[in-house]
Amino acid sequence: MARCRELAAMSEMPSGTLRTYLSPAMKRCYEIVGQWMESAGMRVSVDPAGNLRGILPGAEPGKRVFILGSHLDTVRDAGAFDGILGVVMAIAIVENYRRKNLPFDIEVIGFAEEEGVRFGMPFIGSKALVGLLDEQMLFRTDAHGITVAQAIRDFGLDPEAIAGAALKTTPLGFLEFHIEQGPVLEAEGEPVGVVETIAGQSRASLKFIGSANHAGTTPMHLRHDALAGAAMWIATVERLAPLNPGMVATVGKIDAYPNVANVIPGEVTVSLDVRHANDEVRKIACQDLRLGATMIAKDRGLKVEWANLLDQKAVWLDEPLIQRLQAASPRTLRRMVSGAGHDAMILAPHIPSAMLFLRSPGGVSHHPAESVKPKDADLALKIGYRFIESMSAEYK
């Protein structure tokens, strides 16, 4: 807990935590985390994508490796635990096994970029690890016009070598500890849970188009009120989601035009975010919501434009690793769907991957009030130790 708080002070903001990809604050963070890794017996390096990597050699160095880790970057005005906790816990596990001559190496990775704050593209670190970065991505720019390539150079690395960040061999697996970032474990009185699936996600933008008109002189029956139509559709979204257990559907953004108290709204744009573990269920829900929007618009003499922005498939984590985590746990683990994306989502199609969630008090994350109960962290660490023990017994 103290280490997470210590890293939270390394920030680009005068007060509050912000640590973006390859920033000076990230450099200071790497120095400290790198020292912790070395003290735990690891050889430390930074790969060409900027990921901080420490290796604890096992009995036969370089033969097999198991990866632990999470990300070291943060959102703006972040808490101390999102991402960071998974790196700090990984180091704590290595400390426990440093003199044990495991039958495999343990690699701890502090991913350089997961949140997507600096370049508007998330998962740069984990994508580099599985060779998913294309060259176009190197020319993306941040708010100051600095390209990814230049940022890599400024950090003392070589962007031309970025392919070298990719793994040469397939590891035995990947385990990520992460705060839940939601209220489910707390609501059910569970300290930890195991992630079964990372939900697929649809994003769309809808524009309802009516007629802006004088709010005083246009009778109700002669109106084409884009906001009244959008409001009815928002209610539909909220009604439909619970019909599909486990689904979340959200209208987070709304913009009306002209957005003046005495003018009937002529245009309203709303966002849609739908997530579910089953891609087919999610697809059907989106089709239904689209049909609903069309019908509402037709009834009211509105037009509606629908733009699909994202269709991200659900990712199933590795069942043998999930069962191994369960076997390592003193209590039955709540199996969960993660509604948020994580580095494990990027790695899972390439590396057997697992995630252990720690309860988020108040369901709070991406906020300075984000926290973790020390008792929950103790339990998660215990499960981690026994998980590595069980892996060790298998590969001995």
Next chain:
Amino acid sequence: MARCRELAAMSEMPSGTLRTYLSPAMKRCYEIVGQWMESAGMRVSVDPAGNLRGILPGAEPGKRVFILGSHLDTVRDAGAFDGILGVVMAIAIVENYRRKNLPFDIEVIGFAEEEGVRFGMPFIGSKALVGLLDEQMLFRTDAHGITVAQAIRDFGLDPEAIAGAALKTTPLGFLEFHIEQGPVLEAEGEPVGVVETIAGQSRASLKFIGSANHAGTTPMHLRHDALAGAAMWIATVERLAPLNPGMVATVGKIDAYPNVANVIPGEVTVSLDVRHANDEVRKIACQDLRLGATMIAKDRGLKVEWANLLDQKAVWLDEPLIQRLQAASPRTLRRMVSGAGHDAMILAPHIPSAMLFLRSPGGVSHHPAESVKPKDADLALKIGYRFIESMSAEYK
């Protein structure tokens, strides 16, 4: 029609019409309109509030006066007819009676300010005429920090004399021609209508307060979504209004926070605008909508804050003048409620007042496409002539 178009070219904007209170564009407008007044036989002056006033003396000058007019200022990117038409038609009526030695004077007033664009306060011109301006109002500032008092001075007038803009004696009456600014006459195939009441108006602002949370990780049943609550209330507004015939109720403005696609909205602020000819009906509707908001909030674990911003009573125009307009008309006049405020609304409690509405093609106003049918203007003018004739017969 040509005169209205000519005035539309006098603008503060390089393209499009904008003519605010005491602006240079207004000065040019006054020169031209003043010339038209003089050509029609009127003595022209500008009062200390900036109203352009022309008097056609009758048989016994100064004994009795009947007022015709409307306003000469405009909204941003305005049409050519809102306000202006009522001044131009008044001058046309005077032209018809200039050599007739009427038993009363006719005063044509081009009100200096009705829309409230420059100082954020409407009706400066008509309020000055009935002595409703207080001194505080002189210290209001425009976007450049210029006070009303300074603007009056810059126009060559004396702000200390502003009380002198008020009428010394009660006129026989006031008649205003104005475009409807709504779709009712067009929908019913009527060229003109007579205003019976100017609707009372309530304005309020509501803030729904829930919990901003991660759209991916917060299950539907653990949400306190401020936008979902606001949407349900917007639907209530739209459902309630038609239960009260003649009522209009509008949510024109909506602002969500943080207004991001993947975050459940934590706060949503919406506007409410309710208008009706009957103040009691309007008050009860507002109470019902407030109760509805409270109940929706309670059901959903939200808080709601309600702020009343305006409670403007309905104004009844003068029934004898309405009947005189009807008698002057070759066809039965549609009796109407005006949902918009007008100079006649300010004058009516002090001076017997009437309004004749001209059909607005497409219901369009406050827009460059605003128009008037020449045939409708002809008919309105005919009614105006016969109205003055009938007044003349009565006071001879």
